[in-house]
Amino acid sequence: MLRYLALVLFVGLQLSLIAQMQFEPGRDLKGTVAFGIAVLVITVIGFLSAIQNFNKTLTTKRRISRDLVQTKEQLFAIDSLTRREVGAWLHGVLQPQLMRIARNARKQGIPALEAIADDLDDISEKLVRDYAHDLYPPALHISLEAGLTALLDGRAELDLDPALTDVADIGIEAVLTSKAGSTEVRPQRITLGPDLAYSVYRIVEEGVSNAWKKASTSRVKVTIAVAGGELTIVVTDDGVAPNSTITKGLGLTVIDAIVNQNDGNYELDGVDGNVNFRVNLRFSPVLSREKIAQHVSAQIYER
């Protein structure tokens, strides 16, 4: 505010000085000029200060924006870890405990206890299993293929890179003797790790869900390919292309976090009457052979 006042004062004085020089040529203007210079100095200082403050604000905005991205990534990482841990506890601890109680109840041979055992089995097999699945699909512990096959059954066609499927060689011969005669050449299996596998799962889940939200969609296909250090997910549907660019809901906020975390990007485009939701993620490929060699061999050679 003061800066604007100084600016107005400065401009006013300059105009007054010019007016005096025009209409009163003989008058001594030293005092007025000195005052004008002083106001000019103050104005320059004010502007310099304004520029400095602007830079500070810009830096603060950039820092807040960076912190926001980091916070989103951290929240997503915490969310993934919590989901995995709670899911593992539900599946690995609670379900066996419920089954044990139900089995002991059945052993008694009392109809009332058998009814309770039935209830416990229902809780374990439906509620607990479904909740555990919603948190972190246990099939992802096996492979991305296992998780996605269950997710997409009847909802979308899956075209998965052979290196991510059971067609690929997991490299079991790295720790076990290979039977002579097996000369088949197969691609090497790439493992994604639980976090990346879950990220891919969430992206596919979101993409397919969005594709089916359009009444015009009759077919959805998911293609996942790996090349070098890049993993590409494309969800293609035959529905009408959206009018605007991507509208950010909660699902896309999650995808944002995944993409930022994996140095990737995403886009929505339409080609030949199809709508493609394409996500690229950077990753460091780890061969299953290396994973097995590290994990299983370590146990084998512990003895």
Added chain:
Amino acid sequence: MNNERPISVMVVEDDVEFQSLLVEVISGSADLVLRDVFDSIESFCKAWSTHHGTEEWLPDVFLADVLAGADPKVDTPTVLSAIRSEGYNFAVVLISSLELAHLIKIFQRRNPRGWRALKKSSRLSGDEVIQALRDAVDEVGRQ
């Protein structure tokens, strides 16, 4: 069923109580014989490595939990499927509280025969276990 030697079975199960139930079921059946028991697929790999990967040491059928072990980094069906793809012949009966229908389809692509799935629950009977083991072995034959 034919009247050959008993069907040899290896069990991979980390739940001690459930493991003892499976052992009890197998031991109680005249046409089944328990070859060995492991608490994880890594323990099995360790033992097989000790036996230098001899085919004779392998059973006719595995009765295996899908995710056995405290911190499973490698799942049971993936390893068993990989060993089968190396040319070894055995059947696999998977047992889990997971939904296994989709999983079996994945592994059937490389090794179409000799897979069965059992739902881990207090309703599971010994007869169901025995029948699944017999059916799986019938599909792949014996070594």
